[in-house]
Amino acid sequence: MSKYHVNKKGYYGPFGGAYIPEMLYPNVEELQQKYMEIMQEESFQQEFQELLKDYVGRPSPLYLAKRLSARYGANIFLKREDLNHTGAHKINNTIGQILLAERLGKKRIIAETGAGQHGVATATVCALKGLECVVYMGEIDIQRQAPNVARMKMMGATVVAAQSGSKTLKDATNEALRDWINNPIDTHYIIGSVVGPHPYPDLVARFQSIISEETKRQLTEKTGNSLPDYVLACVGGGSNAAGMFYHFLEDEQVKLIAVEAAGHGIKSGESAATTALGKEGVLHGSRSILMQTEDGQVTEPYSISAGLDYPGIGPQHAWLYKSGRGKYVSITDDEAMQAGLLLTKLEGIIPAIESSHALAYLEKMTFQGNENVVICLSGRGDKDLDNYMKYFGF
């Protein structure tokens, strides 16, 4: 494997590992031992590919956005993960993990969710497979994201309010990990991003890597060249970016740009720009870059977009950042909202506010001639209408 992928010990450079208490060891070790083998089984691949095609609606289109391209002076392609069933890339991972859980003989599924996108994607696959589903969600997020809570309940999931700490995504993740400690035998934890102890960052990245696999093929069809000049994606924990970057990592001439949420601005004290504000640390089982106090207490991030509101990034991203393979930048609430509106007006596509962060970075780039740019449009904006309405006063 290349230097950008996980090594045998679960590390990406100095990042990664499995910093978990002994109570989680048997479950995590079982996953470490079996995930590759199960994912390579023919029956697994067959069912996975079939569900991605017939249930999720893949391949997702690669769309050349002509009016957006004209505005910026480059060929801008949108990878339309927003057209997936449930409206975001999250389902690529939950489909993969539910098949994995089945093959591990697990009967009960737990998950954490912030905005509810991953919770919905998990509840969806549990309904599909008839498995019990418990989703942990911060009490504050439950109030902010009522429609997604309703969706999960309609699909038969139990939504449990995380009451501890700041009552948001970070605490929902803590509660899910505690649940797993207390239910060590029959439960699988479907983590929602490329975070957590090894092998989760690698496992989730592999399930999301379908995004760049398709993109390469589609680019070849459309441009005669599988490699673009730039690839952009937003980063919360980093799963859509990990999937969007995956098959381009070895193609060093392709510039990878990861866009974090600056919230009200990096220096405002209300931000989620992890690489700009964080330091090396350990959270939720892996060593990565993390927003924290000098004493090592994790600080509460802020972004208008709930999906980017996480104080860390996955260990692979920490490594891509540190090694210089990726460029990590940030975009404020205001810049993202404007970019969301711009795409809507120019192309008739309302993006998720998370994805708007990636779009907003176009404003800061300068292009020479005929360059090809791929942006991961990780989700659709339906869930964010309230926010768009409040912000623009529609």
Added chain:
Amino acid sequence: MHTQDIFKSDNSKGLLSIYYTAGYPNLDSTIAIAKKLESAGADFLEIGFPYSDPIADGPVIQHSSEVALRNGMTLQCLFQQLQDLRSHVSIPVFLMGYFNTVLQYGVENFCKSCQAVGVNGAIIPDLPIYEYEELYQDTFKQYGINNIFLVTPQTSEERIRKIDNLSHSFIYLLSSNATTGKNLEVGAQAEQYFQRLKDMDLKNPLVIGFGISDRETFRKATTYAKGAIIGSAFVRVLSDDDYMNKIESFIKGIKT
């Protein structure tokens, strides 16, 4: 008795250890509580340093950690409070907390500070064996700080042997695979597990923790192990306004 001897000596049994969170309920209660616990009859102590995201803990210790952080507790502050630990307290003292706090303080700095104030060891649940061996064991050894490992009912025999080899004080046996603060039910299964561990004839003594809350659970646990640890049930005592006057009767209620 020298602080380490209680774990080695054949005479000592039924050892009672108490866990509490530094900085809870008040920032400066750490030493006062330790003194009171020693005089009431506790055999060794685990002092928790708080972390914002304590994934192995149930609601009681989560709450004490939140309050302690709000009170301003940090590792730096704790080591300052423990400066004259050994002029007040002679029983063994272990620090317990999560790895990120130690990492930011600096692992070597942490070991050095432990040695300087006379702390005997550390319990860091999310520092795994592999990382300890590869990256930190030498530093812990250099400063004579014992790293304590946890064992659960699901831990394999091979791994328990490995833990035994890496340990130089005691092994922390979890009563069940659970977060802190669940009540222990010593049913046939748990007894079988305790017996299995006892029969392995490990070189380190076993101390059972998680779910020990009263005299009955303490007695049962110590029929299989050299000692037992009470955490959440004691932290609950500290939530009483008059906690200083409740400590002695709590300890006596367990030990006699």
